[in-house]
Amino acid sequence: MASGRPVLLHRDKELEVVDDVLAGLSAGRPAVLVIQGTRGIGKTRLLHAALARRPGGVVLSARGHADESSFAFGIVRQLFDPMMSGSGRADLGAPAAVLDGGVHAPAMTAVPYDGSAPGVPATLLDDLYRATRSLTAGQPLIIAVDDLNHADPQSAQWCSYIARRLDGLPIAMILTCDANDRDAGETIRDILTLPYARSLRPSALCRNCAATLVGSALGAPVDDEIVSACHRLTKGNPLLLLETAARLAAADVLPERSELPRVQRIGAIALSETVLEWLGGRYPSLLTLLQSLAVIAPYAGLETAAMLAGYGAVAAEEAGQALAGAGLLEGSPPQRFTHDLVQSTILARMDPRARDELHRRAASLLHRLGSPPQRSARHLLSASPTGDPWAVSVLREAAREAVSENAWEDATRYLHRALATAKGRTVLQVTAELGAVEVHLDIPACLRHFRTVTALADDGERAESLAPFATTLLTLNSPEAASAFCDIARGLDDDPDGRLPDRREVLLRLSSQALLTGQSYGSRAAMRHLGAGTSAGAQDYLATAALSGAARGKHRERTLALARRCLDGGGPIPPTLVIALLWAGRLDEAAYWSEQVAADARAHASMTGQALAVTLLSDVAYRRGELRASLAHAREAILFARGSHALGLHAAAVSCAARVLLERDELDVAHALFDEVAAREPVHPFLHGALLEAQGRVSIARGDVREGLRALLEAGRQLLSAGVVNPACGGWRGQAALAYMRLGQRVTARRLAEEELELARAWGVPYGIGRALSTMSTTAEGDRRLDLLTEALTVLDGPEGGVERLRAMVRMGIALQAAGDARRAHDTLSEAYALADGRGAVRLAALAERNLAGAGGRPRVGHPGGPSPLTAGEIRVTDLVLRGMSNLQVATELSISKRTVDTHLARIYRKLGIHTRAELAETIKRLRERPTGTGRLPGREE
Numbered sequence: 048m049a050s051g052r053p054v055l056l057h058r059d060k061e062l063e064v065v066d067d068v069l070a071g072l073s074a075g076r077p078a079v080l081v082i083q084g085t086r087g088i089g090k091t092r093l094l095h096a097a098l099a100r101r102p103g104g105v106v107l108s109a110r111g112h113a114d115e116s117s118f119a120f121g122i123v124r125q126l127f128d129p130m131m132s133g134s135g136r137a138d139l140g141a142p143a144a145v146l147d148g149g150v151h152a153p154a155m156t157a158v159p160y161d162g163s164a165p166g167v168p169a170t171l172l173d174d175l176y177r178a179t180r181s182l183t184a185g186q187p188l189i190i191a192v193d194d195l196n197h198a199d200p201q202s203a204q205w206c207s208y209i210a211r212r213l214d215g216l217p218i219a220m221i222l223t224c225d226a227n228d229r230d231a232g233e234t235i236r237d238i239l240t241l242p243y244a245r246s247l248r249p250s251a252l253c254r255n256c257a258a259t260l261v262g263s264a265l266g267a268p269v270d271d272e273i274v275s276a277c278h279r280l281t282k283g284n285p286l287l288l289l290e291t292a293a294r295l296a297a298a299d300v301l302p303e304r305s306e307l308p309r310v311q312r313i314g315a316i317a318l319s320e321t322v323l324e325w326l327g328g329r330y331p332s333l334l335t336l337l338q339s340l341a342v343i344a345p346y347a348g349l350e351t352a353a354m355l356a357g358y359g360a361v362a363a364e365e366a367g368q369a370l371a372g373a374g375l376l377e378g379s380p381p382q383r384f385t386h387d388l389v390q391s392t393i394l395a396r397m398d399p400r401a402r403d404e405l406h407r408r409a410a411s412l413l414h415r416l417g418s419p420p421q422r423s424a425r426h427l428l429s430a431s432p433t434g435d436p437w438a439v440s441v442l443r444e445a446a447r448e449a450v451s452e453n454a455w456e457d458a459t460r461y462l463h464r465a466l467a468t469a470k471g472r473t474v475l476q477v478t479a480e481l482g483a484v485e486v487h488l489d490i491p492a493c494l495r496h497f498r499t500v501t502a503l504a505d506d507g508e509r510a511e512s513l514a515p516f517a518t519t520l521l522t523l524n525s526p527e528a529a530s531a532f533c534d535i536a537r538g539l540d541d542d543p544d545g546r547l548p549d550r551r552e553v554l555l556r557l558s559s560q561a562l563l564t565g566q567s568y569g570s571r572a573a574m575r576h577l578g579a580g581t582s583a584g585a586q587d588y589l590a591t592a593a594l595s596g597a598a599r600g601k602h603r604e605r606t607l608a609l610a611r612r613c614l615d616g617g618g619p620i621p622p623t624l625v626i627a628l629l630w631a632g633r634l635d636e637a638a639y640w641s642e643q644v645a646a647d648a649r650a651h652a653s654m655t656g657q658a659l660a661v662t663l664l665s666d667v668a669y670r671r672g673e674l675r676a677s678l679a680h681a682r683e684a685i686l687f688a689r690g691s692h693a694l695g696l697h698a699a700a701v702s703c704a705a706r707v708l709l710e711r712d713e714l715d716v717a718h719a720l721f722d723e724v725a726a727r728e729p730v731h732p733f734l735h736g737a738l739l740e741a742q743g744r745v746s747i748a749r750g751d752v753r754e755g756l757r758a759l760l761e762a763g764r765q766l767l768s769a770g771v772v773n774p775a776c777g778g779w780r781g782q783a784a785l786a787y788m789r790l791g792q793r794v795t796a797r798r799l800a801e802e803e804l805e806l807a808r809a810w811g812v813p814y815g816i817g818r819a820l821s822t823m824s825t826t827a828e829g830d831r832r833l834d835l836l837t838e839a840l841t842v843l844d845g846p847e848g849g850v851e852r853l854r855a856m857v858r859m860g861i862a863l864q865a866a867g868d869a870r871r872a873h874d875t876l877s878e879a880y881a882l883a884d885g886r887g888a889v890r891l892a893a894l895a896e897r898n899l900a901g902a903g904g905r906p907r908v909g910h911p912g913g914p915s916p917l918t919a920g921e922i923r924v925t926d927l928v929l930r931g932m933s934n935l936q937v938a939t940e941l942s943i944s945k946r947t948v949d950t951h952l953a954r955i956y957r958k959l960g961i962h963t964r965a966e967l968a969e970t971i972k973r974l975r976e977r978p979t980g981t982g983r984l985p986g987r988e989e
Contacts (some may be wrong), residue, residue: 055092058254062100065100066758067246068080069219072102072172072189073217074205077213077218078219078243078244079222079238080219080221080244080245080247081222081223081239081246081247083223083224083247084219084225085225085373086225086373087285087287087321088251088285089286090223090224091193093223094223097221098939099305101187103186104186104189105187106189107126107191108126108192108193110125110192111192111195111198112194117199119202120201120208121199121201122196122202122203122629123205126190138832163482168182170431171206175205176208176209179209182917183217187217187218188216188218189218190209190218190221190608191221192221192222193223195223196224205240207221207238209427213243221641222235222238226248235973239498240399251282252280252283252284254274256421257277257288258271260289264274264292264293265300266293266296269930270303270304272304273304273306276311277314280314280315281318282374287317287318287321287322287374290321291314291317291318295310311386312388315388316388316392318374318389319375319388320396322375322436325845326373332356332358335357336356336358337393338402339405340376342402342409343409344384344390346422347418347547349363349382350382352382355408363514367380367382388405390523403429406429406430407426407427407433409426410424410426410438411437420441420442420444420448421449421461423440424461427441427464432467433468434466434470435468438465439468439469439477442461443461443462444982446458446462448797450484453650453653458484459484461678464479465477465777475500475503475512478499478503479515481496482497483515483518486516487520487652487654487656488653488654488691490520490525490691490692490694494528494919497527497531500516501531510554511768514552517559518556519560519587519623520659520964521697523563523659523699526729526732530564541702551582552582553584555585556587559590559591560591562595563623563731565598581616582618586618589610589613589624590609590610590613590627592609593609595770597773598770598771598777599775600809603631605812606631607631609627613870620644622659625637625663629666630776630813631775631812632812632847634670634814637670641664642669644660644663645660648661653687655687657684657687658697659684659696661684661687662680662684662696662699663709664680665680665684666703667702670849671847671911672886672888673851674707674710674850674886674888680703681704681707684700684703685700688700694724694730696734697724699723699738701720701724701738702734702738702741704967705720705741705742708720708745709741709744709745710850710888711888713889713902714943715946716946718745722741724738731769732765732768732769732771736766736769736771737760737777739765742755743758743783744759744782753790757787759779759783760783763779765778774818776802778803778818781818781819781822782798783796784796784822784825784826785822786879786959787799788825797823800819800823801823802825804816806823809946813842814851818843820835820842820855821835821854824858832862836862839855840855840859850891853879853886853891856895859875860872860899861898864876864898872898873899876898876899878892879895880899920956921951924951926950927940927941928952934952935948948949
């Protein structure tokens with residue numbers, strides 16, 4: 048290539064055609080070369096390269112522009128302007144006066160063309176042709192017109208006229224044209240039928256060329272993934288590649304793979320903004336279609352966008368192809384954006400008012416087309432409220448659709464917008480629907496809607512208006528709501544037959560919530576309309592009735608019969624049924640159905656529902672003695688309860704966690720948990736009672752017996768106020784009896800223990816009876832004590848005995864030791880220690896170990912000054928520390944806090960008389976090497 052010629056990438060084949068055309072021109076052969084392509088593909092650069100390679104001669108050049116396409120002979124004037132002075136003017140003759148705007152030819156003056164003027168007179172075309180031919184005397188002539196698609200009609204006609212008359216003349220016409228421009232299509236088609244016409248369509252740059260171009264802009268070799276991203280976004284369009292590379296350089300993007308996210312973002316924005324500038328100036332109709340698609344995508348395609356923009360099907364298809372060629376759309380047919388940022392850039396550049404109006408029109412169109420309600424609703428959310436009744440209706444339908452998909456947050460957004468524009472009694476309905484959704488996400492928000500409905504509803508419509516709120520999730524977390532349900536249910540028993548069948552579900556739901564508070568309001572009416580028990584309301588009522596019966600501790604068989612009827616309903620299992628089964632001693636069934644309830648809550652993505660379900664899992668695991676699983680579930684339940692601000696369920700989860708932490712001897716951690724739920728609004732009495740019981744037990748374990756006793760007695764008061772008498776539901780009596788024993792009040796302790804045992808026997812559940820017998824033994828002496836513990840161990844035999852069986856075993860070992868039966872005491876305490884240690888019941892293991900030493904057992908650890916036993920929990924911490932774990936790693940391994948590990952280590956160091964980890968390793972090694980009976984620490988099997 049000659050010096051000074053521009054270097055073009057990926058244009059070798061195109062330049063061969065150019066050279067062939069120019070060679071023919073030197074030989075006196077005419078040619079017309081038409082260069083077609085999309086915007087930015089390099090048509091102009093190829094034209095300039097052709098002119099730079101010409102062998103000599105005269106060049107007439109012009110460039111069309113959209114702003115000048117309305118001026119007659121604009122292109123022709125540009126071509127001949129250089130010839131309009133000096134000797135060239137005389138050569139043009141009469142046409143010179145015309146092109147100069149003279150008065151001799153007013154039809155050719157440079158005035159705006161309105162589309163109605165007649166074509167150029169043949170005589171004038173002939174005069175211009177002759178003037179053009181005169182320029183070829185002794186030299187070739189090149190007529191170069193860039194962007195012919197922007198030519199005015201007269202100039203386009205002149206080009207076609209001249210092109211057909213080049214035979215025998217050394218003239219080459221080089222024309223560039225936008226391949227997607229329909230206005231210039233007919234002229235180009237006519238020209239390309241000529242025998243000496245040739246067409247060039249420059250292809251997109253290849254990936255290697257893109258690497259060269261981007262690398263040149265960034266000043267360094269570029270990572271392959273960066274090159275691929277740029278090439279994919281721009282589809283090899285040279286101008287878009289240049290723009291993208293320039294923006295990358297301006298943003299100081301490094302040519303490294305780690306910069307790929309930035310490259311994709313900058314590239315997509317560059318593509319969008321550049322193409323939008325093209326469309327805005329030349330093709331406003333395409334821009335309108337693109338904006339319509341940006342508004343409705345990705346939930347609707349180009350066809351719907353065309354309807355929104357007022358396009359016909361054919362026009363939409365052609366426009367889609369043009370936009371795909373520009374790199375903004377892809378797919379077949381093209382109807383999705385090449386990158387998400389393309390869509391966001393288009394939306395950001397729109398006038399806010401126009402975008403708002405387009406969203407409203409889109410919502411209306413989609414609604415008329417029968418699209419899913421949520422698609423219309425999304426547009427209504429994006430537009431300013433209008434108050435149209437149809438919009439409120441669509442938003443409510445969308446919310447119901449979202450609820451069916453468990454998309455609670457989406458449903459909340461739709462109903463908030465509907466509530467903002469609703470009028471009249473619709474406000475009441477929408478508020479109730481919103482509250483029914485918020486109960487899964489935000490209990491305080493649900494309560495605010497509950498109060499609004501209560502204030503707006505008339506007496507006659509209050510039951511149906513509050514029915515959406517009638518759920519266990521709200522009743523357990525709000526005494527206010529529970530009280531309102533009871534007030535409504537109070538009048539249901541007096542409702543005459545035949546009046547409520549059409550409101551059967553309303554009645555059953557409200558009555559079940561009244562039962563949950565310990566009241567039986569509405570029960571007679573509910574039983575009349577209970578039917579087969581196959582509806583959700585019926586199952587809810589049956590489960591709550593079973594729970595209510597279990598709480599009272601009477602008629603266990605009737606409770607189980609109600610539970611069976613509920614299970615036969617076939618629908619989702621109410622959480623209250625799991626509690627009823629657990630209290631009724633059906634631990635295996637409760638475990639199975641608790642898993643089903645948890646799976647259902649997870650599937651429904653209800654944060655409040657999961658808080659309740661996982662708390663049930665924790666309770667079941669505790670009853671089975673699975674302390675690690677129980678604590679893990681309780682901690683998960685705390686997170687869910689915090690998320691939905693469910694104070695009652697938060698208290699329940701804390702209660703479950705605290706009693707496990709108590710068994711693990713993590714008293715400080717347990718005590719700290721209570722701070723989260725202290726001084727809060729009141730919650731359901733049962734949950735409050737469970738919390739107070741846990742607080743009382745922890746306080747007593749920490750040495751504050753009187754404070755613990757006060758909490759236990761208040762727990763009993765709360766539970767009795769809710770109708771919870773059954774000791775299977777709460778062990779406050781037994782715990783209070785133990786506290787009274789520590790205070791030396793044996794008579795009071797025995798009275799409470801006897802009361803708990805009597806109630807437990809009346810209910811007939813082995814777990815409750817065994818626990819009561821074990822507690823009763825602490826108030827007895829001698830053979831009576833042994834008899835009670837023997838019966839307790841018999842009743843608690845099996846996996847359902849859980850931690851209570853271990854507690855009874857330790858008490859039996861201590862009792863046998865006191866009775867002088869050292870061998871049986873040793874065997875019982877050894878077994879209790881092994882079981883408790885295996886289950887993580889650290890306090891029981893430590894108690895068994897201490898008494899085992901007194902019964903002639905081997906101490907777990909000692910030091911030269913005599914035995915100084917470590918607890919089972921301290922031994923586990925020691926073993927992990929000796930493995931090289933940090934305190935944080937030990938905490939993670941044992942599912943405890945780092946602070947607890949720190950406390951354990953401090954106690955271990957104090958007991959062993961050491962100060963560092965190195966000393967710990969040496970001391971433990973020395974102790975393990977000692978013979979049995981001299982304070983040797985047994986090795987542990989890993």
